[in-house]
Amino acid sequence: xxARTVFIMVIMASIIFISSKIAFSEDAAPAQTMQPIETKSDxxxxxxxxxxxxxxxxxxQWVWGEVVTVDLANKTVFVKxxxxxxxxxxxxxxxxxxxxxxxNVKSIDELKPKDTVSIDYVSQDGKNVAKNISxxxxxxxxxxxxxxxxxxETPPQAQTQPEDVTPTQAPEQQVxxxxxxxxxxxxx
Numbered sequence: 125x126x127a128r129t130v131f132i133m134v135i136m137a138s139i140i141f142i143s144s145k146i147a148f149s150e151d152a153a154p155a156q157t158m159q160p161i162e163t164k165s166d167x168x169x170x171x172x173x174x175x176x177x178x179x180x181x182x183x184x185q186w187v188w189g190e191v192v193t194v195d196l197a198n199k200t201v202f203v204k205x206x207x208x209x210x211x212x213x214x215x216x217x218x219x220x221x222x223x224x225x226x227x228n229v230k231s232i233d234e235l236k237p238k239d240t241v242s243i244d245y246v247s248q249d250g251k252n253v254a255k256n257i258s259x260x261x262x263x264x265x266x267x268x269x270x271x272x273x274x275x276x277e278t279p280p281q282a283q284t285q286p287e288d289v290t291p292t293q294a295p296e297q298q299v300x301x302x303x304x305x306x307x308x309x310x311x312x
Contacts, residue, residue, distance in 0.1 A: 194235045
């Protein structure tokens with residue numbers, strides 16, 4: 125029985141040792157490098173291989189601020205925003221392109237000064253081009269209560285009574301001390 129337990133323990137230790145070596149081993153495969161293949165047309169052109177265009181789309185940036193002015197002729201919005209790095213207010217010009225999407229407005233024509241906007245834009249050729257312009261709607265403020273014509277005809281009821289006036293009771297409800305009931309006769 126002891127020999128069997130020892131044999132099982134040795135087998136388990138071997139499995140653990142082998143699996144840990146596999147898990148911690150480095151990849152021994154050589155790194156493959158890609159070499160351009162020269163073709164006959166390359167040799168004819170003097171061996172020049174055209175470089176692949178690795179154009180990446182510019183990184184989308186975001187700004188949140190207040191519209192200062194709108195230049196409809198150039199489709200440009202001037203936004204005042206807080207620069208978090210310098211902790212100063214700055215102004216930025218952002219142009220609306222043909223692919224610009226709008227939220228809460230239909231076009232740049234509906235933007236007006238003092239609107240709060242959130243704009244996703246990219247910088248292309250020295251210009252900031254908007255991808256999305258979202259106008260924040262102000263929260264619904266407590267609307268003044270308007271009265272309906274029926275409410276206008278009814279006079280408002282007094283809600284409080286003056287402090288110096290005390291309510292009076294009807295005469296039949298008032299209790300007079302003389303009318304108090306006599307005490308029951310004691311039985312001596």
